[in-house]
Structure formats: C-alpha cells, structure tokens
Amino acid sequence: MSEKMSTYPIRRVIEHSPGLKSFYFYQDFDAVPGQFIELWIPGVDEKPFSISDLSDGLLEISVKAVGPFTERIMSCDLGDYLGVRGPFGRGFKIVDNALLVGGGIGAAPLRFLARVLAREEKEFVFLVGAKSKEDVIFSRELSKYRFYCTTEDGSFGRPGLVTEEMERIMAKDSFACIYASGPEAMLIRVMEMAEARSVPFQISFERYMKCGIGLCGQCCMDGSGIRLCVDGPVLTQDAVRGITEIGLPHRDATGCRPRPT
Amino acid sequence: MTERQTDIEIEFLHMRLCSPLVLASGVLGLSSSSLKRVADAGAGAVTTKSCGLEPRAGYVGPSIIPVSHGMLNAVGLSNPGVKEMVREVADYRARCRTPIFVSIFGGTVEEFGDVAEAVAQAEPDLIELNVSCPNVYSEFGSPFGADIDATAAITRRVKQRVGAIPISVKLTANCLSIGQTAKVCEQEGADALTAINTIGPGMLIDLNVRKPVLSNLCGGLSGPAILPVAVRAVWEISREVSIPIIGTGGVTTAEDALQMILAGATAVGIGSGIYYQGLEIFDKVNEGVQRFLQEKGLGSLDEIRGTAHE
Ligand SMILES: Cc1cc2nc3c(=O)[nH]c(=O)nc-3n(C[C@H](O)[C@H](O)[C@H](O)COP(=O)(O)OP(=O)(O)OC[C@H]3O[C@@H](n4cnc5c(N)ncnc54)[C@H](O)[C@@H]3O)c2cc1C
Numbered sequence: 001m002s003e004k005m006s007t008y009p010i011r012r013v014i015e016h017s018p019g020l021k022s023f024y025f026y027q028d029f030d031a032v033p034g035q036f037i038e039l040w041i042p043g044v045d046e047k048p049f050s051i052s053d054l055s056d057g058l059l060e061i062s063v064k065a066v067g068p069f070t071e072r073i074m075s076c077d078l079g080d081y082l083g084v085r086g087p088f089g090r091g092f093k094i095v096d097n098a099l100l101v102g103g104g105i106g107a108a109p110l111r112f113l114a115r116v117l118a119r120e121e122k123e124f125v126f127l128v129g130a131k132s133k134e135d136v137i138f139s140r141e142l143s144k145y146r147f148y149c150t151t152e153d154g155s156f157g158r159p160g161l162v163t164e165e166m167e168r169i170m171a172k173d174s175f176a177c178i179y180a181s182g183p184e185a186m187l188i189r190v191m192e193m194a195e196a197r198s199v200p201f202q203i204s205f206e207r208y209m210k211c212g213i214g215l216c217g218q219c220c221m222d223g224s225g226i227r228l229c230v231d232g233p234v235l236t237q238d239a240v241r242g243i244t245e246i247g248l249p250h251r252d253a254t255g256c257r258p259r260p261t
Numbered sequence: 262m263t264e265r266q267t268d269i270e271i272e273f274l275h276m277r278l279c280s281p282l283v284l285a286s287g288v289l290g291l292s293s294s295s296l297k298r299v300a301d302a303g304a305g306a307v308t309t310k311s312c313g314l315e316p317r318a319g320y321v322g323p324s325i326i327p328v329s330h331g332m333l334n335a336v337g338l339s340n341p342g343v344k345e346m347v348r349e350v351a352d353y354r355a356r357c358r359t360p361i362f363v364s365i366f367g368g369t370v371e372e373f374g375d376v377a378e379a380v381a382q383a384e385p386d387l388i389e390l391n392v393s394c395p396n397v398y399s400e401f402g403s404p405f406g407a408d409i410d411a412t413a414a415i416t417r418r419v420k421q422r423v424g425a426i427p428i429s430v431k432l433t434a435n436c437l438s439i440g441q442t443a444k445v446c447e448q449e450g451a452d453a454l455t456a457i458n459t460i461g462p463g464m465l466i467d468l469n470v471r472k473p474v475l476s477n478l479c480g481g482l483s484g485p486a487i488l489p490v491a492v493r494a495v496w497e498i499s500r501e502v503s504i505p506i507i508g509t510g511g512v513t514t515a516e517d518a519l520q521m522i523l524a525g526a527t528a529v530g531i532g533s534g535i536y537y538q539g540l541e542i543f544d545k546v547n548e549g550v551q552r553f554l555q556e557k558g559l560g561s562l563d564e565i566r567g568t569a570h571e
C-alpha cells in the first residue's frame with residue numbers, strides 16, 4: 001500500500017460508451033472491493049475513484065465523465081503516466097447470500113466485489129440500475145451471475161427504478177446482506193428497505209475528498225464526525241446511524257455545505 | 262466516557278486542559294463534528310482550520326502528499342469562510358466542553374482585524390493568528406511571519422479588536438530569529454504563541470512525469486522530519502518570553518511531546534501525527550506522558566516545563 005505518489009502508465013483503455021471508460025494500470029498493491037484510489041492527472045487535479053477490479057496486479061478503474069477532471073481523463077491514452085495513490089479506506093466485508101445494488105457508475109466497486117464473491121463461491125444477486133442503456137456498465141460480464149438490470153428510459157432491462165426492482169426481489173428472496181453504491185437518493189431508499197426487513201447493509205458513500213489519508217477533514221461526516229476516506233467509504237448501518245447529514249447537499253471544496261435558499 | 266487522568270492536566274491561560282495535547286490547525290478542523298471527535302479522542306483543546314473572510318476552495322490536488330519522514334501540503338488555505346466557521350464553533354460549543362481555538366488568516370493587517378472581530382462573536386477560547394502559512398506566496402506574498410514588523414502590526418490590531426479573548430500568534434521557523442519575533446508579539450499583547458507552522462516549503466518531483474507533484478509545485482513540510490526544528494524553535498522562544506507556548510511540529514510520540522515541554526512548551530500541538538498514529542495518537546501520547554511522570558515520581562508537567570534550559 002502506498003499513500004505516497006507513484007505514477008504508472010495506462011496499460012489498457014476500454015470504452016463502454018461515450019463518456020464511460022475503464023483504465024488499467026499494473027500495480028503492486030493489494031486491495032479489497034470498496035476501497036478507492038486517488039488518481040492524479042499531472043497538471044490537472046487529483047480525484048477519488050473506486051477500484052472496479054484488481055487481479056494479478058492489474059488495477060481497473062471505471063470513470064464516468066461528469067465534469068472537468070473526468071472529461072479530461074477521457075482523452076488519456078495508452079502509455080500516459082497517471083498518479084495512483086492508495087488503496088484507501090475500508091471496503092466491503094464478504095458475506096454469503098447477498099444482494100448487490102448499484103446505481104449508474106456506482107456499479108463499479110460492486111463489480112470488483114462480485115468477482116471476489118464469485119471466486120470465493122458465495123451466492124449473490126446483482127442488481128444494476130441506470131438512466132439509459134449507455135450507462136449500464138459490465139452488463140455482458142455480469143450476465144453470467146444472477147443479474148437484473150433496470151433503466152429509467154426502458155432502453156435496457158426492465159423499465160423503472162432500481163429500487164423498484166429491489167422491492168420485487170426482496171419480496172421473493174431473503175438476503176444476509178445488502179451491498180449498495182450509487183446516488184445518495186437511491187442509497188436512502190435502499191437503506192429504508194433493508195431496515196424494514198432487518199437486513200444488514202454495507203454501503204459505499206461519496207463525499208468531497210482531498211487527502212485520502214484522514215487529515216484534511218474535508219470528508220468528515222456531520223454527527224459522529226467520522227472521516228469517510230479512512231473510516232469509509234463503505235459504511236454499515238451502525239456507522240450510518242451516527243451520521244446526521246445523509247441526504248443533505250454535500251460540503252464542497254471550501255468545506256461549506258450549500259444551504260437551501 | 263472514561264474518566265481522564267488528572268496528572269497530565271495543565272493550566273493554559275485561564276483554562277484547565279485535561280491534556281497538554283492540542284489539535285493543530287488545518288487537520289480535521291473544518292466542522293464541529295470532526296473537532297468534537299478529536300476532542301473525544303483525548304485532545305485537551307482543538308484548533309479549527311484557519312479561516313478567512315470569504316470561503317476558499319484552495320488549490321486543486323494533489324495538495325497533501327506523504328513523503329519520506331514527513332508530509333508536504335499546499336492546501337491553499339481552503340476554508341468555509343468566517344461566517345460558516347462561527348456557526349460551526351457555536352455548534353461545537355453546544356455539544357462539547359473541550360476548549361476550542363479558532364485559527365484565522367488575512368491578506369492584510371486590517372483584514373486580520375476584520376476576521377478576528379467576526380470570529381470573536383463565537384467566543385472561542387482563543388484566537389490563533391496564522392501569520393505563517395508558507396503556501397499562498399503568489400497571492401499574499403511571503404508570510405507575514407517572516408516579517409517581524411508585519412507580525413507585530415497584526416498582533417496589535419487583532420488585540421484591539423477582540424476584547425478579552427486571548428490570542429496566540431502562530432510563528433514560522435522560516436525567519437531570522439523566532440525568539441525575537443516571539444518577544445515582539447508578547448510586547449504587542451499576544452497571550453500565547455504557537456510554534457511552529459510547516460517549514461520549507463519543500464518539493465517532490467515525480468520521475469516518470471518529471472514534474473513537481475503538488476499542484477502548487479511546493480508545499481509546507483510537517484511530520485517527524487521537522488520535530489528537531491520545532492523543539493529548537495520552542496527552546497528559543499521560551500528564552501525570550503514568559504507567555505505560554507503551544508509547541509507544534511512533528512510530534513508523534515510521548516517522548517516527542519515531552520521534549521517540547523522540556524524545551525519550554527506549555528501545550529503540545531499535534532497535526533500530521535494523526536496520519537502516522539491515527540486518532541489514537543491522543544490517548545497513546547497522553548498515556549505515555551502519564552507513565553513518564555509516574556516513573557520519574559513527578560506530580561505534573563509543571564515540574565519539568567522548560568527544565569532543559571537549567
Ligand atoms: C470514494 C469515492 C469513489 C468514487 N468512485 C468513482 C468511480 O468509480 N467512478 C467515477 O466515475 N466516479 C467516482 N467517484 C466520483 C468522482 O470522484 C467524481 O466524479 C470526480 O471527482 C468529479 O470531478 P470532475 O472534475 O470531473 O467534476 P466536478 O464538476 O468537479 O464534480 C462533479 C461531481 O463530482 C463531485 N466531486 C468533485 N470533486 C470531488 C472530489 N475531490 N471528491 C469527491 N467528489 C468530488 C462533485 O461534488 C460533483 O458532485 C468517486 C468518489 C468518491 C468519493
């Protein structure tokens with residue numbers, strides 16, 4: 001593990017759809033699903049990304065273009081050197097008989113988790129929701145598992161919200177754990193359903209992060225004050241219970257939380 | 262909550278701190294919840310991130326990078342601005358009794374006064390003047406702390422505007438004589454001194470990219486590498502002044518903290534140490550200091566403070 005800066009050439013790039021790519025680097029660290037790295041584009045910025053796979057030293061991250069940094073990385077190519085620090089944070093603990101619920105690019109860390117679960121011969125159901133067909137990532141690969149997909153526009157899988165499909169699945173089957181990652185509105189609904197049925201959950205959250213090593217305070221959560229970058233990003237219901245800012249607008253780079261006007 | 266040992270308690274200005282350890286500014290100091298967590302972890306007092314008049318996003322990443330034996334940072338004084346900070350302090354106060362120090366910065370002497378006055382509304386236990394940030398050179402010029410007259414002017418101005426709230430001036434070791442600067446601050450009415458801020462600045466260059474890693478190119482050095490410099494600075498200051506010193510810089514163990522106290526510090530700041538030891542650093546250092554006192558048959562830190570000078 002290295003929290004120090006190391007740069008590696010990009011070994012492979014896969015375009016899933018316009019504005020949605022995976023980048024691969026050879027690496028010397030080990031990581032567990034749910035952990036993340038800080039990615040540096042020299043001269044641009046450094047931002048956090050979940051590990052979407054790590055096997056035989058080959059690290060994969062999957063990025064969706066949503067702003068300046070993630071747009072910029074879309075034009076990075078084979079052989080370009082990028083900085084990778086990590087792995088950071090606490091990841092998912094392995095549980096048999098789980099339901100994985102991913103929203104959009106939030107499926108990235110769950111994909112790594114699914115691979116590890118499969119390798120360890122655990123039972124699981126993988127549920128992915130996205131806006132549209134182009135936002136569904138890894139569907140070919142995931143279809144070898146018990147995989148369900150929803151899109152809001154109905155262009156792929158079942159039309160509707162992922163949480164609606166989750167409701168249906170949970171009415172039929174029982175699970176020992178719910179793993180989830182995605183937009184916070186989705187996560188809130190996932191937590192409600194999990195709690196209604198007393199199913200433990202492990203959920204990956206996002207907050208504005210800078211240092212990744214628990215010093216700057218940027219990602220401290222109101223309430224218990226835990227540092228999402230080292231105490232998370234995966235939180236269990238016990239940790240979530242101590243937090244009072246779930247669902248609120250996130251603090252920005254200044255540390256201010258936008259207030260409703 | 263476990264009961265805290267009383268032996269490592271200190272008197273600091275008008276306050277009684279349950280531990281000599283103070284959270285240094287800039288680390289885990291943006292929000293009330295984060296500050297409370299550090300207080301609960303065993304700090305005797307906590308210091309907020311330095312705040313200015315307006316919110317600042319600071320520099321883009323990388324802004325904090327561990328290097329061998331230390332840490333480089335050029336966060337660029339990112340902070341939510343004084344209005345937001347006053348709210349956080351009020352919220353902290355409502356939830357936590359551990360004293361809270363608010364760190365401030367300004368681009369001019371007058372601005373320091375304005376920020377200080379705004380912060381005073383929150384009635385912090387102390388206002389710390391960050392005259393020594395090395396990372397905003399292009400914007401603010403060289404740190405005031407390197408300029409003895411500017412430091413004096415800021416101290417005087419802030420003192421005029423905050424009434425009875427005590428102030429500490431945070432000094433840099435990047436100056437001709439930190440002892441002389443400290444003496445002038447005392448003369449201008451400083452109630453305490455904090456020393457030191459990060460040193461350098463330093464630079465890290467990546468061999469593949471062949472460019473500096475920090476977006477600001479260089480950044481202040483903190484962590485274990487700077488402990489000897491900080492201990493020397495505290496030693497020099499304590500020869501010149503009689504006001505209390507928060508000895509800060511590179512402390513990661515009880516032995517480090519005790520060196521600070523022997524050099525003359527009343528309290529001991531901890532920042533980067535949290536990276537090396539986790540939040541447990543406060544309990545660990547508290548316990549180590551306690552053990553040292555017991556082993557040497559000492560009742561309190563007062564018995565050894567500054568005794569390295571004798
Ligand atoms: C633990 C963690 C794991 C993540 N994993 C992935 C992933 O696997 N794939 C992926 O595409 N994205 C992931 N993200 C989100 C990714 O970091 C942001 O999309 C990226 O930082 C946006 O930067 P930008 O300049 O492109 O967009 P901006 O326009 O700057 O911001 C777009 C959105 O990203 C958020 N964001 C911006 N900077 C940061 C930051 N430093 N830290 C956290 N959020 C930020 C903003 O708050 C905003 O909501 C993850 C974030 C976190 C915290």
Ligand SMILES: Cc1cc2nc3c(=O)[nH]c(=O)nc-3n(C[C@H](O)[C@H](O)[C@H](O)COP(=O)(O)O)c2cc1C
Binds near residue numbers: 325338459485
């Ligand atoms: C990430 C980081 C941010 C900092 N920000 C501030 C700041 O805003 N104001 C300030 O006075 N000092 C700041 N400092 C300096 C520390 O308060 C402290 O003086 C210095 O780091 C030396 O102590 P340490 O080795 O225990 O970290 C910062 C230090 C670090 C590492």
